Amino acid sequence: MIDVKSSLAILSQREFVDRLEKIGEQKYHDKHPFHQRMHEGTLTRQEMQRWIANRFYYQKCLPIKDALVLSKLPERSDRIRWRERIIDHDGLSENDGGINAWLQLAKAAGISREELLDGHHFLPGAIFAVDAYVNYCRLNPWWLAVASSLTEVFAPRLVSYRIEILETHYSWIDSEGLNYFRARLSQAPRDSEHGLELVMRAADTYEKQMQALKAVEFKCDVLWSLLDAIEHG
Amino acid sequence: MIDVKSSLAILSQREFVDRLEKIGEQKYHDKHPFHQRMHEGTLTRQEMQRWIANRFYYQKCLPIKDALVLSKLPERSDRIRWRERIIDHDGLSENDGGINAWLQLAKAAGISREELLDGHHFLPGAIFAVDAYVNYCRLNPWWLAVASSLTEVFAPRLVSYRIEILETHYSWIDSEGLNYFRARLSQAPRDSEHGLELVMRAADTYEKQMQALKAVEFKCDVLWSLLDAIEHG
DSSP, rough: HHHHHHHSSSOHHHHHHHHHHHHHHHHGGGHHHHHHHHHHHHHHOOHHHHHHHHHHHHHHHHHHHHHHHHTTOOOHHHHHHHHHHHHHHHHTTTTTTTTHHHHHHHTTTTHHHHHEEEEETTOHHHHHHHHHHHHHHSSHHHHHHHHHHHGGGHHHHHHHHHHHHHHHHOOOOOOOOHHHHHHHHHHHHHHHHHHHHHHHHOOOSSHHHHHHHEEEEEEHHHHHHHHHHHHHH | OOOTTGGSSOHHHHHHHHHHHHHHHSSSSSSSSHHHHHHHHHOOHHHHHHHHHHHHHHHHHEEEEEEEEHOOOOOOOHHHHHHHHHHHHOOOOOSHHHHHHHHHHHHTTTHHHHHTTTTTOOOOOHHHHHHHHHHHHHSOOHHHHHHHHGGGTTTTHHHHHHHHHHHHHHHSSGGGGGGGHHHHHHHHHHHHOOOOOOOHHHHOOOOHHHHHHHHHHHHHHHHHHHHHHHHHH
């Protein structure tokens, strides 16, 4: 009996990235009504603050997620590269890094460090979505955890546009508060390049490649669901 | 009704460390017959190689264990400090770090990098003991995972003695191979200081302090069991 499934040819990196891009076009959170309204400049100050505060729960969980992925990566050379993500978010010291930069964004938008850190702003839907992502990375094989990070392929375009939008429509947020996004413009491409390399290496059958793309869809659902929670407030 | 248990007074750091030292005196692996023979200089070349090869499984799992602990540490400042352990073991690049230094020790003792990395030297008992340690850190609250690392309090004395012993009795191992141990002389005290600080902060009742000491005993059992496996060969 011919195994029809296994006879499907493995995709080249080019073809894989094409499929990835299609997922991005359909499911990435830049299409979410809340982001659409952010981009039109029609979010209220309160809505913007709610986004910043709840998105902080995501930011705060990223080094945790990345440490879980690190604990699974079989190759030392890959752990050394993946470690940069933890350093990017946690910082070289307490006074730098992505989490600190997000706290500065919050401050620039009128939310104090203390009230953000005490967690009372976090909506249950936001927590559940982010925890689903962390647990996905905790419980799945490393290459699926890595694949779920590939939304980073789409991130620079959105982030670069977001900087413009915030400067134009939400100028009540001090421009210094946008340093988090500026740093991501160089970090995300470096990260997604490594992520893609790892997934292409590990997903060595067409079926595994499809699983990897499912992981990206899952991650799109996480980001979308986070915005749903923020939109409903 | 008086809760007798809770009426036991919390130990000062001094008292806690005294109890810790007592565990070390009774259960630390420097008392294991295999280590005793190592120190007397009576291990055969084959036994020494077996120790180096199987202890490598422990070394190789340390950054994995430390990434799991990192993923649980609630404070960013502690994660930044704990991260140093991962950097120490995995290295700044593939050409340095503790794992690399252990591979050099193995080479100095006549075991090639390739045969060590392919894993066929690892004895089941050694794997089970080390995996028990990693899983303890994976499955327990962060402060117990941290407490289990406190055997580092006892390590510098043993490691410093070991350098002497190896240079004296096992001079067929090139002295350059001993760099791993030289590095640990400064790393272990820094690590155990942070570990102790974390445990004293988190174990805020006498009962929790007793649990933390149990974690240290557990870790002593792991190291002892690793030597049992190596001794039986």
